[in-house]
Amino acid sequence: MRQRTKSPLYQTINNELEDIAKQSLTRSLVSHKPLEKGWIRRNGKLMLNFSSNDYLGLAGHPEVKQGALQAIHDYGASASSSRLIVGSHPLYEETEQAITSWKQRDSALIVHNGYTANVGAISALASRNAVVYSDKLNHASIIDGIVLSRAKKRRYNHNDMNHLESLLKKDKDIENKIIITDSLFSMDGDFAPLEDIVTLKKHYGAFLIVDEAHSSGIYGPFGRGYSYQQKVDEEIDLFVGTCGKALGSFGAYVVADQIVIQYLVNKMRSFIFSTGLPPSVLGAIQASITLVQKDEERRRNLLQKSKLVRSILTEAGFNTCLSDSHIVPILTGDNETTLTFSSLLMEEGISAVAIRPPTVPPGEARIRLSTMAVHSDEDLISACQVIKRIGKELGVIT
Numbered sequence: 001m002r003q004r005t006k007s008p009l010y011q012t013i014n015n016e017l018e019d020i021a022k023q024s025l026t027r028s029l030v031s032h033k034p035l036e037k038g039w040i041r042r043n044g045k046l047m048l049n050f051s052s053n054d055y056l057g058l059a060g061h062p063e064v065k066q067g068a069l070q071a072i073h074d075y076g077a078s079a080s081s082s083r084l085i086v087g088s089h090p091l092y093e094e095t096e097q098a099i100t101s102w103k104q105r106d107s108a109l110i111v112h113n114g115y116t117a118n119v120g121a122i123s124a125l126a127s128r129n130a131v132v133y134s135d136k137l138n139h140a141s142i143i144d145g146i147v148l149s150r151a152k153k154r155r156y157n158h159n160d161m162n163h164l165e166s167l168l169k170k171d172k173d174i175e176n177k178i179i180i181t182d183s184l185f186s187m188d189g190d191f192a193p194l195e196d197i198v199t200l201k202k203h204y205g206a207f208l209i210v211d212e213a214h215s216s217g218i219y220g221p222f223g224r225g226y227s228y229q230q231k232v233d234e235e236i237d238l239f240v241g242t243c244g245k246a247l248g249s250f251g252a253y254v255v256a257d258q259i260v261i262q263y264l265v266n267k268m269r270s271f272i273f274s275t276g277l278p279p280s281v282l283g284a285i286q287a288s289i290t291l292v293q294k295d296e297e298r299r300r301n302l303l304q305k306s307k308l309v310r311s312i313l314t315e316a317g318f319n320t321c322l323s324d325s326h327i328v329p330i331l332t333g334d335n336e337t338t339l340t341f342s343s344l345l346m347e348e349g350i351s352a353v354a355i356r357p358p359t360v361p362p363g364e365a366r367i368r369l370s371t372m373a374v375h376s377d378e379d380l381i382s383a384c385q386v387i388k389r390i391g392k393e394l395g396v397i398t
């Protein structure tokens with residue numbers, strides 16, 4: 001093969017990769033085959049999966065798979081263009097209606113994924129003259145959306161309402177203020193104080209966006225989301241939700257008043273300039289939304305499993321941060337210990353990812369355990385025994 005002329009950028013890339021490796025921050029891709037009851041096969045080895053966002057175990061549900069197959073049968077494999085051209089097949093309308101009726105709101109728009117939902121909606125809504133207030137632990141897609149919007153960014157300390165209020169006060173002459181928060185923080189497993197945020201939003205006339213990526217499908221009546229559990233849903237101006245986590249599929253949605261959705265259809269670049277989701281995905285989403293609403297037991301199971309895991313691990317002395325949800329992190333501190341912890345767990349047949357900076361602040365690396373409704377209590381109890389033993393060996397607990 002002829003040798004390509006190499007730009008100096010290759011050297012820069014190489015240096016960066018070496019730097020990442022020195023800090024024990026290298027990430028790599030490994031394939032997994034999902035099995036039943038929250039088990040996976042990785043490199044031929046069976047493992048209990050604590051790393052999935054398929055919290056309710058719907059990704060392999062027969063009705064979800066059938067929804068996808070039927071949609072392919074009826075509409076083919078692709079939307080074939082962006083929705084504003086000819087990609088808006090009838091499944092879109094049906095799915096958006098299913099979402100508005102589930103969320104009891106005016107209007108919804110299906111988009112490609114949670115990442116582009118945040119990037120697209122925030123950059124469309126926040127003009128250069130706006131100020132966006134964002135929790136320091138908000139998801140990367142929120143941060144990227146704010147950067148792209150070129151609005152002024154104010155990061156408030158995690159869940160710190162005094163800090164948020166002091167920032168809002170300083171901007172009293174600015175007309176367009178947008179507050180954005182995750183409802184459930186995916187690396188800490190704690191919730192945003194939505195009631196207090198709503199009080200501030202009302203007082204300071206802000207527009208409130210809540211990203212329910214990790215809570216939708218699980219919390220609140222019919223799994224509508226944490227805002228509904230807290231009974232503040234009517235005060236939320238725009239919800240972001242993904243279908244790639246509890247709904248066990250792919251894609252995402254934004255839910256808001258009709259006028260806001262109409263605006264996004266006209267202004268949201270990640271929506272306008274990209275091929276619509278394929279029919280199979282919409283068929284799967286519809287099936288999951290139906291299941292989530294009627295299968296309360298699945299949601300109860302998930303919370304019972306996470307309570308079990310959290311209580312065993314906190315009793316053993318692990319720091320589970322402020323987790324109060326189905327996401328149970330165990331704080332390990334430095335990157336190397338965390339990587340060793342994760343690989344020892346893998347050797348014992350437990351898949352639990354090492355979460356390191358920049359996903360979490362430096363010095364706060366952790367093992368993130370996400371429980372699934374389909375895990376069995378016996379599997380969880382024996383996995384916790386292994387976690388305790390390795391935690392002791394590594395000096396994470398005494």
Ligand code: PMP
Pocket residue numbers: 113114115116118139141182186211213214242243244251252
């Ligand atoms: N928001 C939050 C809070 C998330 O945790 C994630 C995914 N990790 C996203 C948005 C992105 O969602 P998706 O995977 O559908 O792109």
